[in-house]
Amino acid sequence: MTVLSICIPTRNRQVYAMSAVRYMLACDRQDFEIILADNSDDAAPLAQFAADCNDQRLKLLPPEDQVLSMRANWERIIPESSAEWVSYIGDDDYLDPKLCEVIRVTRKVVPNVDAMTWGRLYFTWPDVRTGPELTKMPSGSHLVGIKKDDMMRKLFFWEKASDRPMCAFGVYHGAVKRSLMEDIRTTFNNEYFGHPIVDYDNICRTLMVAKGLVYFERPMSVFGACKESNTMGLRDEKVAEKLFKVFRNEMDKELEAANFPFPMELGLTAQIGHVIEAFKQEQGIEITAWEENFIKACARNCETHYSRKAFEARKSGYRQAIKEWRGKKALALFEPKFKYRPDIPPFIGFHNNELSFDMDIGGAESAAEYYNILGNMMFPIELLEGRL
Structure with missing residues (x-):
């Protein structure tokens, strides 16, 4: 039985998508599939890549006759997938297929679970770094049941928010049961995703319909930031302006x-x-x-x-x-304070159950390499069932 569909929408960033898929397919598990939704101007690179992989776990959705909005590209994936659970990542990100084992164990202890999320890792691809960058890795490895009412307050009331609501239960760098995704579609206008900014739109919809929420403290995926990514817009105003202009031109809502x-x-x-x-x-x-x-x-x-x-x-x-x-x-x-202090050295070490270190650890060249390096420092997924 296929447990997990790993969904990767991509547009003109084929080399990053190939990197993620290549490492995922190196996993010997057979209970996951990868759906690669190509929305690129040139279909040839990923078509050749999929043919070379020759792996039944990989399914390629080729570009359509015209460029799709981000929302439409996300929307077309789920009907083409077959697994019990669904997870989306960006093409410059990475997700560990061993999430299938986490799902299997979680279902045993929380039978009604239908939405999961986990700890976060962040990776800036080397070609866009301007100098050393520090990052943090959560050290916990417990499965934690989360009250839905708490998440509703965090999302809709912005309770204890940073610059964003502290609620990550959605299909992006999370896992949602297929039956819940179908409930979302039938509940909300026959669509899985209803807003051009698909990740937070799905969080809203997931939280309204979900019955059982579980948070796994250990990271299972990496948020990547390549030079063409939307994340880079958070770092550079000129990049943000360019990316947002393209986004507006291609959106359909x-x-x-x-x-x-x-x-x-x-x-x-x-x-x-x-x-x-x-x-x-x-x-x-x-x-x-x-x-x-x-x-x-x-x-x-x-x-x-x-x-x-x-x-x-x-x-x-x-x-x-x-x-x-x-x-x-x-x-x-509204009382923002300018807090950047270049004269104070950044902290490296362990604090508040997080390890802070240089992102260049191990010389990783991709999000997948980065995860595999850090995986040697994290709790082994194979031991999760035994500790419960």
């Missing part, structure tokens, strides 16, 4: 929520705010007492900048939007 005057270009917090507000408006959900937490998250979004100029520009933009949205009094809640 409305991006902004009504009566929410935060320009998408302001940053991640504004973008996620639009996704959640659009979902609430679409479903007729009316809640109060979330605005203060959101405004504080806007301040934290400003504080992610290392450049004083970029910090001030974003601060000014958010101030204007908040004033228009909730009036001048609301600005009392």
Whole structure:
């Protein structure tokens, strides 16, 4: 039985997708499949790659006659998959097929589980680093049952948010049971994904329908950032502007929520705010007492900048939007501080159950290599059932 469908939508970043797939197929497990949805301008590279792999676990969806939106490319994958569980990653990311074993063990102890997530790893591909970069690796390895009400507050009320809601239960770098994805489709307009920003849209939908949530502390995947990735837009304003222009040109649905005057270009917090507000408006959900937490998250979004100029520009933009949205009094809640201190050496070591270290550890050249190196430092998946 196929336990897991690993879904990889890609557009004109074939070399990164090939790297991830090649390492996944090196795994000797036979209970997973990879669905590679190619939305590239040139179909030849991935077609040749799939032919060379000659592995029944890999299924390639070729480009269609015209370029698909990101949402449409994600949407077409699930009907072509066959596994009991579904997980999506980016083409410059990596996911461990041993997640199948985690799912098997989890079902034994939490029979009603239908949505899972896990610890996070982050990898900036070497060709875009401008110098040494530090990263963190969670050290835990327990399966933790999560209360749905807690996640609802974290997502829709922005409770204890950083620059984004602290809720990661969705199909992107998470796993959702196929039956739950079908419930999402039938519940919400016959679509798996309803907003152009697909990851947070799916979190909203998953959380509304899910019955059993489980968090695995150990990382099972890597968020990659290559030079063409959307993540690079968080680092470089010029890159962000270019990427967002392309995204707008190719999207097939409305991006902004009504009566929410935060320009998408302001940053991640504004973008996620639009996704959640659009979902609430679409479903007729009316809640109060979330605005203060959101405004504080806007301040934290400003504080992610290392450049004083970029910090001030974003601060000014958010101030204007908040004033228009909730009036001048609301600005009392918006107090971002420029926190970057290049004179203070970054911390390397173990703190709060996380290990901080140089991302160049082991000289990894790809997200897959990076995961395999760090995998030698993490709890062995094969021992998970024995410790429960």
